Amino acid sequence: MFKVSQKDQKTKARTGMIHAAHGEVHTPVFLPIGTKGAIKAIAAEELKFWGAEMILANTYHLWQRPGDALIAKAGGLHGFMNWKGAIFTDSGGFQVFSLGKVVKITDAGVRFRSEVDGSLRELTPELSVQIQANLGSDIALVLDEFPGFPATKKQAEQSVARTTQWAKRALAEHQRLGKNQQLWGIVQGSTYADLRRQSAEEIGELGFEGYCIGGVAVGEPAEEMYKAIEYAQPYLEEEKPKHLLGVGTPEQIVQAVGLGCDSFDCVIPTREARHGKFYVNLKPQDGDGYTTINIDNEKFKEDFAPVDDTCNCYGCLNYTKAYIRHLFASQEPLGIRLATMHNLRFYLNLMQRIRDMIENGSFAKFLKKYRSVA
């Protein structure tokens, strides 16, 4: 169930609450990604302490290892990984896209070559729902399929048609299982206005508890992504939550909130952290926005100031850039951990700010000035 609490007057932004089986989620929300049932380098309790309310885990990877049967035995993914909040599971649809040539896609489903034992496995819309039921996530997604960018009209049409067919099958299987779990549909349609609309209408008619806008952030310019949201958003029930899959940079998230998106998930804060990139707020005199730094840059060798002196993360409160740079240069795992903590807090703090500003009416102004500075 989803309830809108405050609508912004000048944009489509709104705050709201997703009532999930394992907790309430304040939106707009960012979901840290824990593909294999772990936010890389971070413990579940830490995330909870920082205010994260929902995380994303991946059906495909957990199916492969350790297997959904084992996780069901452990009492579900929540118990298995000791995460006390809500869990959102991707259906494996993204792997159809990202694993590219090692898969064969038919109307029936997707054939994968297992990375674990090399065996051939087939993921179908029904099986994906069954696996997610075993994982026990709060929000499950339908299996979808989508092309990269650019996509021909024909490819986009096929993606929309197949995603709708698979959504129907997933929904039927979900109803058959009758679990206390939400199932959300996914809108495709690439960069085509008519196809985005058609997909939104087809998926919307099926009556899911929430919707995802998918097939974005696949290499298209940000403007194309914003347009894709605008093409679909008006045709999805307003009182249902809308998730923008796989997005994005802080700037893109702010923009998408303004276009009516309620939730986001992205590997950027965690992956880039492992690669030494830190998100840093601009100094007040430089305007409202952020920049990024590569901590391994030589210029930080003797920089004994914290990464961001306005940040309340553990690393910024206790360590200097020079030290963290040294940790990366020395391949000390602590460096990765501090970076991941920092970036996740940057994202979570940003979302808190967004919610506050929607509540107090200052979001539109913020949206206008918030920017990324190279």
Add this chain to the structure above:
RNA sequence: GGGCAGGUGGCAGAGUGGUCAAUUGCACCUGACUGUAAAUCAGGCGCCCUUGCGGCUACGGGGGUUCGAAUCCCUCCCUGCCCA
């Protein structure tokens, strides 16, 4: 004192007459990363020049052979191992 091996770019270590400014690894510098096959990947890494099938200086020092040498010869210096 005698025997043997060897001295190549920050380090390690290829190359043994031309296509070598010199394979490769490490280190170093820079960049990328968007529903995570990612603690990964890409580029750079003698000097000059915006550039180029560009110029210059280079493979311990010096000299020589050759159209041409990191590669062959002579000599000097140095290092390691073995026998006295």
